[in-house]
Amino acid sequence: xxxxFYLQSFLLFLTILLFWGISVSQPxxxxxxxxxxxxxxxxxxxxxxxxxxxxTDRPEIYPLGTYLEFLEDPDKNLTITEISSPAFSQKxxxxxxxxPTFGFTTSTYWVKLPLVNDTNKSVEWVLFLEHQLIxxxxxxxxDPQLPQVWTVKKTGLLYPFITRDILDRLPAFRIPIPAxxxxxxxxxxxxxxxxxxxxxxxxxxxxxxHRSNAxxxxxxxxxxxxxxxxxxxxxxxxxxxxxxxxxxxIALGITICFIVIDGVGMQYLxxxxxxWNKSALFLFPLLTVFIFLQWTADFLQxxxxxxxxxxCLQLYQIATIFLSLGFFYFPYRPIAILGSSFLxxxxxxxxxxxxxxxxxGYYLARYYLLSCLSLFVSSFLRQLALLGxxxxxxxxMESPRIGLIALMVFLSLALGDRINLFKAExxxxxxxxxxxxxxxxxxxxxxxxxxxxxxxxxxYDAYHDILTGLPNRAWLMQRLQYLIQNQLSYGVxxxxxxxxxxxxxxxxxxxxxxxxxxxxLRLQSILNPQTNVARxxxxxxxxxxxxxxxxxxxxxxxxxxxxxxxxPFKLGNYELFISASIGINLGNQDxxxxxxxxxxxxxxxxxxxxxxxxxxxxxxxxxRHSAMKRLDLERELRQAIHRQEFCLYYQPIVCLxxxxxxxxxxxxxxxHPSGKIISPSxxxxxAEETGLIxxxxxxxxxxxxxxxxxxxxxxxxxxxxxxxxxxxxxxLKQQDLVKNIKLILHKTGLLGCYLKLEITESCFLxxxxxxxxxxxxxxxxxxxxxxxxxxxxYSSLNxxxxxxxxxxKIDQSFxxxxxxxxxxxxxxxxxxxxxxxxxxxxxxxxxxxxxxxxQAEKLAYLGCQFGQGYxxxxxxxxxxxxxxxxxxxxxxxxxxxxx
Ligand code: C2E
Ligand code: MG
Ligand code: MG
Numbered sequence: 001x002x003x004x005f006y007l008q009s010f011l012l013f014l015t016i017l018l019f020w021g022i023s024v025s026q027p028x029x030x031x032x033x034x035x036x037x038x039x040x041x042x043x044x045x046x047x048x049x050x051x052x053x054x055x056t057d058r059p060e061i062y063p064l065g066t067y068l069e070f071l072e073d074p075d076k077n078l079t080i081t082e083i084s085s086p087a088f089s090q091k092x093x094x095x096x097x098x099x100p101t102f103g104f105t106t107s108t109y110w111v112k113l114p115l116v117n118d119t120n121k122s123v124e125w126v127l128f129l130e131h132q133l134i135x136x137x138x139x140x141x142x143d144p145q146l147p148q149v150w151t152v153k154k155t156g157l158l159y160p161f162i163t164r165d166i167l168d169r170l171p172a173f174r175i176p177i178p179a180x181x182x183x184x185x186x187x188x189x190x191x192x193x194x195x196x197x198x199x200x201x202x203x204x205x206x207x208x209x210h211r212s213n214a215x216x217x218x219x220x221x222x223x224x225x226x227x228x229x230x231x232x233x234x235x236x237x238x239x240x241x242x243x244x245x246x247x248x249x250i251a252l253g254i255t256i257c258f259i260v261i262d263g264v265g266m267q268y269l270x271x272x273x274x275x276w277n278k279s280a281l282f283l284f285p286l287l288t289v290f291i292f293l294q295w296t297a298d299f300l301q302x303x304x305x306x307x308x309x310x311x312c313l314q315l316y317q318i319a320t321i322f323l324s325l326g327f328f329y330f331p332y333r334p335i336a337i338l339g340s341s342f343l344x345x346x347x348x349x350x351x352x353x354x355x356x357x358x359x360x361g362y363y364l365a366r367y368y369l370l371s372c373l374s375l376f377v378s379s380f381l382r383q384l385a386l387l388g389x390x391x392x393x394x395x396x397m398e399s400p401r402i403g404l405i406a407l408m409v410f411l412s413l414a415l416g417d418r419i420n421l422f423k424a425e426x427x428x429x430x431x432x433x434x435x436x437x438x439x440x441x442x443x444x445x446x447x448x449x450x451x452x453x454x455x456x457x458x459x460y461d462a463y464h465d466i467l468t469g470l471p472n473r474a475w476l477m478q479r480l481q482y483l484i485q486n487q488l489s490y491g492v493x494x495x496x497x498x499x500x501x502x503x504x505x506x507x508x509x510x511x512x513x514x515x516x517x518x519x520x521l522r523l524q525s526i527l528n529p530q531t532n533v534a535r536x537x538x539x540x541x542x543x544x545x546x547x548x549x550x551x552x553x554x555x556x557x558x559x560x561x562x563x564x565x566x567x568p569f570k571l572g573n574y575e576l577f578i579s580a581s582i583g584i585n586l587g588n589q590d591x592x593x594x595x596x597x598x599x600x601x602x603x604x605x606x607x608x609x610x611x612x613x614x615x616x617x618x619x620x621x622x623x624r625h626s627a628m629k630r631l632d633l634e635r636e637l638r639q640a641i642h643r644q645e646f647c648l649y650y651q652p653i654v655c656l657x658x659x660x661x662x663x664x665x666x667x668x669x670x671x672h673p674s675g676k677i678i679s680p681s682x683x684x685x686x687a688e689e690t691g692l693i694x695x696x697x698x699x700x701x702x703x704x705x706x707x708x709x710x711x712x713x714x715x716x717x718x719x720x721x722x723x724x725x726x727x728x729x730x731x732l733k734q735q736d737l738v739k740n741i742k743l744i745l746h747k748t749g750l751l752g753c754y755l756k757l758e759i760t761e762s763c764f765l766x767x768x769x770x771x772x773x774x775x776x777x778x779x780x781x782x783x784x785x786x787x788x789x790x791x792x793x794y795s796s797l798n799x800x801x802x803x804x805x806x807x808x809k810i811d812q813s814f815x816x817x818x819x820x821x822x823x824x825x826x827x828x829x830x831x832x833x834x835x836x837x838x839x840x841x842x843x844x845x846x847x848x849x850x851x852x853x854x855q856a857e858k859l860a861y862l863g864c865q866f867g868q869g870y871x872x873x874x875x876x877x878x879x880x881x882x883x884x885x886x887x888x889x890x891x892x893x894x895x896x897x898x899x
Pocket of ligand 1: 651666667668679680681684700725726727728758788789812848849850851868869870871875
C-alpha cells in the first residue's frame with residue numbers, strides 16, 4: 001500500500017516534470033530550411049512548385065498550417081516594417097506541421113502568409129484561427145498601392161468583441177485579395193498559454209457556415225451544462241445530498257472555464273482585468289478540481305474503503321490549493337504549465353481511483369470511472385496538442401469540452417446511481433422494517449390468539465371437569481342459579497355410582513378414571529336438548545332437566561341411566577358391572593339456592609343407597625327432616641367427644657349354673673347436656689359412619705380396662721372377673737388395632753385374659769387375612785374374643801373353626817322367643833344347635849337378653865354357660881355396679897337390683 005502511494009506521488013511528479021520540460025524547450029521554434037509555400041488563387045500557375053490550393057475550383061476551408069512561415073520575437077520589439085523587410089524575410093521558418101505549435105511560450109511570434117491571386121477577380125476571404133487561447137492577434141495587410149503601408153486589424157482573447165474585425169469568439173479577419181496580386185500578409189501572435197496556430201482560410205460563406213456549425217455544437221454543450229446544473233440543483237434541493245452540492249459547484253466551475261475559453265468572460269464579466277481572465281483559465285479548473293476531489297472522496301467513500309488512497313487524494317487537494325495560490329504569487333507561465341500538467345495528472349489519478357474501487361466491487365464507481373476516463377483521455381490529447389506532440393486540430397482542442405460534458409453527464413448518472421442505491425437500500429430497509437413489523441404483528445396476533453385460547457380454556461376449565469369433559473359443579477351451580485332466578489321449571493337427578501369406591505381401591509385409580517370416562521360417555525349419549533349432565537366430583541353426576549313438566553320425565557331418565565350403566569364396561573382385561581343410586585328432586589319455589597336442591601337430591605340418593613342401591617328415589621321432605629336430625633346428632637356427637645359427655649354402664653354376666661357374676665359388659669352411654677341418657681343404638685352407627693368411633697372406641701376400651709383393674713384391686717374375690725368390651729367393625733379394620741390394645745393393657749395394668757372383645761357377627765362376613773392375623777395376635781395376648789349377636793349375621797358356619805373365637809353370644813332375639821313350659825320349639829333347637837356348635841369348637845356360650853327366670857333355667861338346661869339380662873341386672877353405672885359387687889362377693893346374687 002505504501003509503495004503504491006509513493007508510486008502515485010512519483011507519477012504525479014514525473015508527469016509535471018515531463019510537461020514542464022517539454023513546454024519550456026519549445027521544440028518548434030527552431031529555424032528550418034524548407035522553401036515556403038504560397039497560397040495561390042487560380043489554377044494556371046506553373047511557377048510555383050509547392051502545392052497550390054485552388055479556391056475557385058474547390059470551395060473548401062483550407063488549413064494553412066504548412067503554408068505558414070514563423071519568426072520568433074522573444075523581446076517583443078520588432079515592428080512590421082522590420083519584419084517585412086528583405087533582411088527578415090530569410091529569418092522566417094516554414095512550418096512542417098499542419099498545426100504549428102510553440103507550447104507555453106512568452107515570445108511574440110510573427111507569421112507570414114504569402115498570397116497570390118493570378119486571376120482577374122478580386123476576392124475577399126476570411127482568415128481565422130481555431131484556437132481560443134491566443135491573447136493578442138494582429139493582422140497586417142499591405143496596402144496594394146502604397147508599399148510599406150499596413151492596415152492593422154486586432155483581435156484575441158483580450159479584445160472585446162466589438163473591436164474585432166469579425167464578430168467572432170475566435171480570431172478571424174477579412175482579407176481582401178485584389179486581382180493579379182502577390183502579397184505577404186503578417187500575423188503577430190502573443191499568448192501566455194500554449195501557442196497553437198491552427199489557421200484556416202476560406203471564403204466568407206464557408207466560414208460562416210463552419211462557424212454556425214461549431215456554434216451549434218457549443219450551444220448544445222452549454223445547453224447540456226445548464227440542464228445538468230439545473231437538474232442537479234433541483235435534486236440537491238429535494239434530496240439534500242452533499243454530492244449534488246459538490247456537483248453543482250463543479251458544474252459551475254466548468255462553466256466558468258468554458259466562459260473564459262470562449263471569450264465570454266472577457267466580453268462581459270471581467271472586461272478590464274485581462275490578468276484575471278488568464279488566471280481564471282487555471283484558477284477555476286484548479287478550484288473545480290479541488291471540489292471534484294472532495295466529491296470523489298465522498299462518492300467513493302475513500303476514507304472508509306481506501307484509507308491510504310484517501311490520504312493521497314487529500315495531498316492532491318492540498319496541491320490544488322497551493323497551485324491556486326501560486327497564481328497570485330508566482331509568474332503566470334510556470335504556474336500555468338504546472339497547473340495544466342497537474343490537472344492532467346489529477347484526472348489520471350482519479351481514473352486510477354475509479355478503476356481500483358470498481359475492481360473492488362463498488363459498482364457505483366462505474367459512471368465515475370467513465371467520467372474520469374473521458375476527461376483524462378480528452379485532457380491528455382489536448383495537453384499533447386498544447387505541447388505540440390500532436391496537431392492541435394479543432395477536435396483535439398475542443399476535446400476537453402467534450403470530455404467535461406461527458407464528465408458532467410456521467411457524474412450526474414453516478415449520483416443517480418447512488419441515489420437509486422440509497423433508494424433501494426431505503427426500500428430494502430422499509431421492506432425489512434415492514435417485514436419486521438409484520439412478523440411482530442404476527443407474533444402479537446399469535447400471542448393474542450394464545451391468550452384468547454388460554455382464556456377460553458380457563459373459562460372452559462372453570463366450568464368443565466378435566467377428566468370427563470363434562471360440565472362441572474361451578475357450571476351446574478350457575479345454571480341452577482339462573483333457573484331459580486328466572487323461576488323456570490327444572491329437576492335434578494343426583495346420581496352416584498355404586499361400588500365405584502371398591503373398584504377404585506381394588507383395581508387402582510387409572511381403571512377408576514377410565515371407568516368414569518366411559519360412564520360419562522354413556523351418560524352423555526342419553527341426553528336430549530333439555531338435559532345436561534354435570535360431574536360434581538368423584539363418582540357423582542347430576543342430570544339437570546330443564547323445562548320439565550312431570551316427574552315422569554325424571555324417572556324415565558333415571559331408568560335410562562340405570563340401563564346404560566348396567567351394561568358391562570370392558571376396560572382392558574376387566575369386565576366391570578356397576579349400577580347407580582339416583583336421587584330425584586324437582587325444583588320448586590321453596591328452593592332459593594342451588595345448594596338446597598342439590599342437598600335434597602343427595603339425600604334422596606342416600607335413601608336409594610340405603611334401600612339397596614341400583615335404584616332411584618324421589619326426594620321426600622320427611623327424609624330431609626330425619627337427615628337434618630341426623631346431621632344435628634352428628635354435630636352434637638362431635639362436640640360430645642370433645643366435651644367428654646360419655647360414660648360407661650356395666651351389665652353383669654353371670655354363670656347360669658351358680659348364678660355368680662363372672663364378668664361385666666361395658667356399654668357406653670351419652671349423657672346429653674339436656675340431662676337425657678342416650679342409648680348407644682342411637683349414636684354408635686353414626687359414630688361408625690363418621691369415623692368418630694375410633695377415638696370414642698379407644699376411650700371406652702381404656703376406661704373399661706381401668707375400671708376392671710380397679711375392681712380387681714377392690715375385690716379380692718372378684719379378681720377373676722372379666723370385662724366384655726364391644727369393638728366396632730371400624731375399629732377392627734384399623735391397622736394399629738393390636739398395638740393400641742397392647743398399649744391400653746399396658747397403661748391400665750389389666751391382664752389380657754380378663755379382657756373379652758365383643759365383635760358383631762357381621763364383621764366376619766368380610767374378614768380378610770390381615771384381620772384374621774390381628775385376631776390371632778390378640779389371642780396371643782391372652783385376650784378373649786366373642787362373637788356378639790350370634791345367629792343373626794348369617795356367618796358361615798364352616799369357617800367358624802378357623803376363627804380364634806372363645807365365646808359365642810347368643811343373640812337376645814333367640815332368648816326372647818323362648819317360651820315358658822317344656823314345649824320344644826324351633827327356638828330351643830337353634831339355641832341347642834349354637835351350644836352344640838360352641839362345644840364342638842371348644843367355645844363357651846353366653847345368652848343375652850335374659851329377662852325371665854324360665855329363660856335362664858332353659859338356657860342352663862340347654863348347656864349355655866353364661867347369661868346376661870335384666871333378670872340378673874340392668875346395665876349399671878360405675879357406682880351401682882361397685883355396690884352390687886360388694887354385695888355379690890359376700891353372698892350369691894339372686895336379686896334383681898333395679899327393674
Ligand atoms: P349388645 O352388645 O348386644 O348389648 C346388649 C344390649 O342388650 C344392650 O343394649 C343391653 O342394655 C341390652 N340388654 C341387656 N339385657 C337385656 C334384657 O334383658 N332385655 C333387653 N331388651 N335388652 C337387654 P344397649 O346398651 O342399648 O346396647 C346396644 C348395642 O350397642 C350393643 O348391643 C352394642 O352392639 C352396642 N354398644 C353398646 N355399648 C357399646 C360400646 O361401648 N362399644 C360399641 N362398639 N358398641 C356398643
Ligand atoms: Mg355386646
Ligand atoms: Mg348383643
